[in-house]
Amino acid sequence: MNSMLTLLFSGIVACCAHSTGDSVSRLLLVSFDGFRADYLETYKLPHLQEFIEDGVLVKQVTNAFVTKTFPNHYTIVTGLYEESHGIVANDMYDADAKKKFSQFNDSDPFWWNEAVPIWVTNQEQGNGASAAAMWPGTDVKINDTTPQFFLKYNFSVTFEERVEKIVAWLNSSNPVVSFATLYWEEPDASGHKYGPDDTENMRKVLEEVDNHIGFLTNKLKAFGLWDTINIIITSDHGMASCSAEKLIILDKCIGRNNYTLIDKSPVAAVLPRQNKRVVYNLLKKCNSHMKVYLKEEIPDRFHYRHNKRIQPIILVADEGWTIVQNESLSKLGDHGYDNALPSMHPFLAARGPAFHRGYKQSTMNNVDIYPMMCHILGLTPQPHNGTFSNTKCLLADQWCTNIPEAIGIVIGAFMILTTFTCIIIISKNRVAPPRPFSRLQLQYDDDDPLIG
Ligand SMILES: *[C@@H]1O[C@H](CO)[C@@H](O)[C@H](O)[C@H]1NC(C)=O
Ligand SMILES: *[C@@H]1O[C@H](CO)[C@@H](O)[C@H](O)[C@H]1NC(C)=O
Ligand SMILES: *[C@@H]1O[C@H](CO)[C@@H](O)[C@H](O)[C@H]1NC(C)=O
Ligand SMILES: *[C@@H]1O[C@H](CO)[C@@H](O)[C@H](O)[C@H]1NC(C)=O
Ligand SMILES: *[C@@H]1O[C@H](CO)[C@@H](O)[C@H](O)[C@H]1NC(C)=O
Ligand SMILES: *[C@@H]1O[C@H](CO)[C@@H](O)[C@H](O)[C@H]1NC(C)=O
Ligand SMILES: CC(=O)N[C@H]1CO[C@H](CO)[C@@H](O)[C@@H]1O
Ligand SMILES: [Zn+2]
Numbered sequence: 001m002n003s004m005l006t007l008l009f010s011g012i013v014a015c016c017a018h019s020t021g022d023s024v025s026r027l028l029l030v031s032f033d034g035f036r037a038d039y040l041e042t043y044k045l046p047h048l049q050e051f052i053e054d055g056v057l058v059k060q061v062t063n064a065f066v067t068k069t070f071p072n073h074y075t076i077v078t079g080l081y082e083e084s085h086g087i088v089a090n091d092m093y094d095a096d097a098k099k100k101f102s103q104f105n106d107s108d109p110f111w112w113n114e115a116v117p118i119w120v121t122n123q124e125q126g127n128g129a130s131a132a133a134m135w136p137g138t139d140v141k142i143n144d145t146t147p148q149f150f151l152k153y154n155f156s157v158t159f160e161e162r163v164e165k166i167v168a169w170l171n172s173s174n175p176v177v178s179f180a181t182l183y184w185e186e187p188d189a190s191g192h193k194y195g196p197d198d199t200e201n202m203r204k205v206l207e208e209v210d211n212h213i214g215f216l217t218n219k220l221k222a223f224g225l226w227d228t229i230n231i232i233i234t235s236d237h238g239m240a241s242c243s244a245e246k247l248i249i250l251d252k253c254i255g256r257n258n259y260t261l262i263d264k265s266p267v268a269a270v271l272p273r274q275n276k277r278v279v280y281n282l283l284k285k286c287n288s289h290m291k292v293y294l295k296e297e298i299p300d301r302f303h304y305r306h307n308k309r310i311q312p313i314i315l316v317a318d319e320g321w322t323i324v325q326n327e328s329l330s331k332l333g334d335h336g337y338d339n340a341l342p343s344m345h346p347f348l349a350a351r352g353p354a355f356h357r358g359y360k361q362s363t364m365n366n367v368d369i370y371p372m373m374c375h376i377l378g379l380t381p382q383p384h385n386g387t388f389s390n391t392k393c394l395l396a397d398q399w400c401t402n403i404p405e406a407i408g409i410v411i412g413a414f415m416i417l418t419t420f421t422c423i424i425i426i427s428k429n430r431v432a433p434p435r436p437f438s439r440l441q442l443q444y445d446d447d448d449p450l451i452g
Contacts, residue, residue, distance in 0.1 A: 024127050025354060026170070027230045027376050029181040030216070031076070031135065032209055033069060034188025034335065036196060036238030037061070037347040043206045047214035048349065051233065055351025056359045056394045060342065063237055063366045065302040066267045067344040068336045069188070070103065072236035072366060073136040077117040077181075079370025079384030081303035086114030087137075088309045091263040093271065096308065112142045114307075116382050118373055119147045119179055125379050128178030131169040133162035135181040148175065159184050159212045167219045170229070178377060184212060191239035195332030196343075230352030230376055234369070237335045240343040242322050244329045246289070248315075251326040253286035254279065259313075261325065266317035266336045269310070276312055289318040302339070303385070319343060356396050364390050 037060045040048070064075040064082050066089060074080075074087040082088045092101040092111070101111050119130035120143050130147035132138030139152045149169045151157065162182055169177050190205040213233070220226045250261075250268075259279050263269035272279040276294075284292045295312050298305045304314075317323050319337050337344055348364065351357075354376045367384065372391040374381040392400040401409065 024176060024178050025230065025376055025378065026128075026176075026178050026225075026228065027180070027232070027352075027354075027373060028166070028170070029076075029135075029179070029373065030231065030233045031073065031181075031183050032187065032212075032233070032235050033183070033185050034191045034237060034239050035209070035235035035346055036187075036191070036343065037345045038238075038342070039187070039196075039202070039206055040347055042199070043203055045206060045210040045213075047210045047217060048233070051213060051217070051231075051351055052349045054357055055231075055349060055355050056357075056361070058348040058361050058364050058394070060345040060363050061234065061348050061366050061369075062345060062363060063339050065304050065339040066336050067237040067339050068267075069236050070106070070136050073183075074112075074115065074117070076234070076236070076366055076369050077119065077135070077137070078115040079367050079381065079386040080115050081367065081385050083304050083307040083310065084115070084385065086307060086309060087111060088304070088307055089263040089267070089269060091269075092309050093260075093262045093269075093311070094309055095271075106136070107140050109141050109144075112137055112140050116143050118370060118377075118379070119181065120145045121374075121379055121382060122179040122377060123148065127377060127379065128176040129169075131166060131177045131180040133166050133181070134183040136183070138181065147181075149177065155185055160215060163212075163216050163219050167223050167225070170220075170225055171223045179373075182216075184209070188239070191333040191335075192331045193333070195241045196239040197241050198332070228353065230350065230354045232348065232350045232369070232373070234348040234366075235346030238342075238344045238346060239333045239335050240319050240337060240341070241332060242320050242329065242334045243332070246321045247329060248287040248290050248317060248321055248323045249326060250283075250286065250323065254282040256325065258282075262311050265323040266321065266334055268315040268317075268323045270313040270315060271311045272313065280313055283313065283315060289321045290323060291316045291318075350394060354396055355394055359393060361393055 063072050066082065068090045070090050071082045071087050074085050075082060078085045090103055097110065099108065099110060117137060119132060119138065122128065122130045123145060129149065131149035132147040133151050134153050138147055138150050140146065151162065151165060166180050166182050170180055186209055187202065187205045190201060194201040196202060220229060258273055260271040260273065261268060262271055270279065270283065280292065280294060293314050293316070295305060295310055295314070298314060304310060315323055316338065319341055322329055322334065335344055348369065365386065367386040368390040370384050371381050371386045371388040372394070375388060375395070392398040
């Protein structure tokens with residue numbers, strides 16, 4: 001009896017210790033730029049596969065339109081569509097402020113201040129510090145704050161150096177770093193250079209990326225962080241093959257002095273200089289492999305209209321096509337296309353105490369990552385466009401049923417119910433009737449005394 005009580009008591013203690021936790025929960029968000037979802041099926045990636053077996057995988061993530069780097073990295077950390085977070089392209093022009101944004105000139109907070117990313121909220125809500133190794137925007141003072149630890153963007157800094165920094169920051173206890181983020185330029189750079197269908201070159205770079213994941217894993221283990229940290233590995237977009245045979249040459253359709261080309265292929269942003277209608281009509285007739293939208297006509301599903309940085313006319317090339325003025329093509333792969341295309345989708349994998357083990361789901365949206373991260377960190381999210389319940393099945397502390405499972409349960413319950421009903425009906429028919437039977441008998445053989 002005594003030992004039973006002790007067991008019960010220690011069980012309760014262990015349970016409480018587990019649920020309140022002896023330290024804050026921590027999250028490391030990693031992006032390998034341009035990691036198309038199906039690379040996971042095409043190439044051998046042993047370190048990433050091991051990571052997935054121990055955690056969860058979302059096979060395809062529907063990202064935000066336009067499927068470009070800066071916009072989607074900001075969507076992941078804000079949960080907002082591009083029209084709502086304000087980073088609507090890699091190249092932008094703000095007509096009121098007369099300012100230009102490009103990946104080489106991205107540090108003006110003006111561009112980023114339409115939203116508040118999770119690293120700022122994490123520090124404001126007081127759970128711990130944030131740290132960043134080159135995620136877009138992390139070296140900019142957004143809402144007057146950078147992560148407490150960050151590196152100025154420099155593509156020459158190796159992956160290993162970035163990891164050394166991140167892991168050292170995560171190991172510091174004063175202050176505790178509860179949110180960290182890490183960015184790497186591959187396999188995007190090789191995808192552009194060789195095209196995603198060049199399996200020989202893509203195999204090489206993906207092997208490298210996989211070794212990087214192995215390196216990160218080993219570092220976290222060496223620092224004793226592996227068992228307690230939550231890690232999300234994802235990407236901003238995929239990659240499609242493009243070719244010199246699939247060029248849309250604007251100079252053939254319209255004079256250059258009629259418009260300014262703010263952003264280029266495959267979604268071109270056009271600022272007309274004179275009559276918008278004239279420019280629109282010329283572009284509309286230009287090429288059947290390109291859709292031409294007035295800003296007001298941009299389809300709802302793109303969530304890409306309500307921002308003054310979206311130009312009056314946008315051109316959307318079909319998959320694999322490239323919009324140029326007259327330049328020749330210098331790459332074999334590109335992204336930015338319609339976000340409904342599977343080739344534009346990245347994946348998401350995650351492991352750690354917050355996540356289930358060995359669970360796979362087919363899809364989610366990248367706006368859903370933000371509320372999931374806020375949940376893990378115990379943060380009150382900013383207004384966003386994500387849906388927390390889309391990620392419930394990934395999380396260890398959530399009750400979830402996926403749709404096939406739910407249908408199975410409903411059918412199963414129905415079958416059990418039917419079986420029971422049948423059994424009851426059959427058994428009623430067999431066992432219950434003595435009295436009605438006798439009454440019937442009585443009615444027919446009223447005067448037979450033996451049956452009463
Ligand atoms: C960068 O953009 C700012 C405006 O946002 C502008 O004032 C500055 O001249 C630009 N710098 C370069 C090097 O283009
Ligand atoms: C922006 O920063 C100020 C203080 O600098 C803070 O009061 C405010 O809550 C922050 N805004 C958001 C949305 O985090
Ligand atoms: C970028 O990193 C490389 C390699 O670490 C270094 O040599 C170079 O000076 C850095 N550039 C800047 C602008 O900091
Ligand atoms: C991690 O931090 C602890 C305590 O601050 C320190 O003793 C230890 O050496 C650090 N680990 C590594 C591998 O640097
Ligand atoms: C492209 O157009 C520019 C400006 O009109 C011109 O200077 C250049 O020679 C053209 N290049 C090609 C490859 O046609
Ligand atoms: C996305 O969220 C923002 C902030 O709450 C909101 O203003 C916007 O209307 C939302 N967009 C859509 C399409 O719901
Ligand atoms: C197609 C085209 O170039 N249209 C007009 C563009 O603007 C110039 C004047 O700047 C006109 O001469 C063109 O006809
Ligand atoms: Zn990218």
